[in-house]
Amino acid sequence: MSDQDKGPRDDRWYLNIMAPNTKGEKFAWLDPTSIYINARAFNDLLDDLMADLDGVEYDVVAGLDAMGFVLGAALAARSQVGFLPIRKAGKLCVETDKVSFGNYSGKTQDMEMRKPAFAEGTRVLLADQWVETGGTMDGAIRLVERQGGVVAGMVAIAIEENERTDGYRATYPCVSAVSKGSRWQTECNAQTLSSFASYKPELAFPR
Numbered sequence: 078m079s080d081q082d083k084g085p086r087d088d089r090w091y092l093n094i095m096a097p098n099t100k101g102e103k104f105a106w107l108d109p110t111s112i113y114i115n116a117r118a119f120n121d122l123l124d125d126l127m128a129d130l131d132g133v134e135y136d137v138v139a140g141l142d143a144m145g146f147v148l149g150a151a152l153a154a155r156s157q158v159g160f161l162p163i164r165k166a167g168k169l170c171v172e173t174d175k176v177s178f179g180n181y182s183g184k185t186q187d188m189e190m191r192k193p194a195f196a197e198g199t200r201v202l203l204a205d206q207w208v209e210t211g212g213t214m215d216g217a218i219r220l221v222e223r224q225g226g227v228v229a230g231m232v233a234i235a236i237e238e239n240e241r242t243d244g245y246r247a248t249y250p251c252v253s254a255v256s257k258g259s260r261w262q263t264e265c266n267a268q269t270l271s272s273f274a275s276y277k278p279e280l281a282f283p284r
């Protein structure tokens with residue numbers, strides 16, 4: 078792809094290379110990780126998220142296990158702040174706080190954060206790949222607040238619209254590559270993208 082192909086910044090062209098689910102309803106409805114494979118796509122995604130995070134103040138980025146680690150760590154590096162992994166339960170070998178949460182799959186799971194992870198009043202930016210029901214974010218918010226942290230905002234490739242995520246947008250700065258009011262947002266809410274019709278894995282190849 079050439080620079081000309083990028084188009085206006087609002088285009089968010091890299092969303093076109095996200096892959097549809099081909100494995101059925103036990104899985105998420107799409108796979109955004111194809112964006113990470115392609116250098117231009119990944120960098121343009123990070124550029125747009127960083128631009129939209131301008132004015133949001135945070136001391137650390139917390140990434141949600143597992144795919145939130147990719148975006149969260151990359152944004153932490155760009156922001157020159159540290160990165161805090163919030164893990165699915167049973168992995169951390171240090172003291173932890175634990176919460177239960179439900180996500181799009183309908184299952185209840187536990188997640189953990191090291192204890193203590195930060196000083197009281199630390200501003201934490203929560204990063205995840207995707208927000209669907211918002212249940213995973215809810216667990217992360219509780220973990221951060223339990224240790225006296227302040228949720229500084231949330232960032233993801235997309236935040237689907239529903240009652241819970243409307244509440245997040247009303248409460249925190251929420252940044253997503255899928256812009257509110259865009260046709261991408263409408264398609265994400267409906268869980269089908271028009272770009273799926275022309276999706277090819279080759280679109281994401283590294284070169």
Ligand SMILES: O=P(O)(O)OC[C@H]1O[C@H](OP(=O)(O)OP(=O)(O)O)[C@H](O)[C@@H]1O
Nearest residue numbers: 143144180181206208209210211212213
């Ligand atoms: O808003 P929710 O309904 O809670 O769903 C969003 C969560 O689901 C996806 O992760 P998943 O649990 O599939 O795990 P993964 O990151 O390990 O792929 C996504 O990365 C979020 O973490």
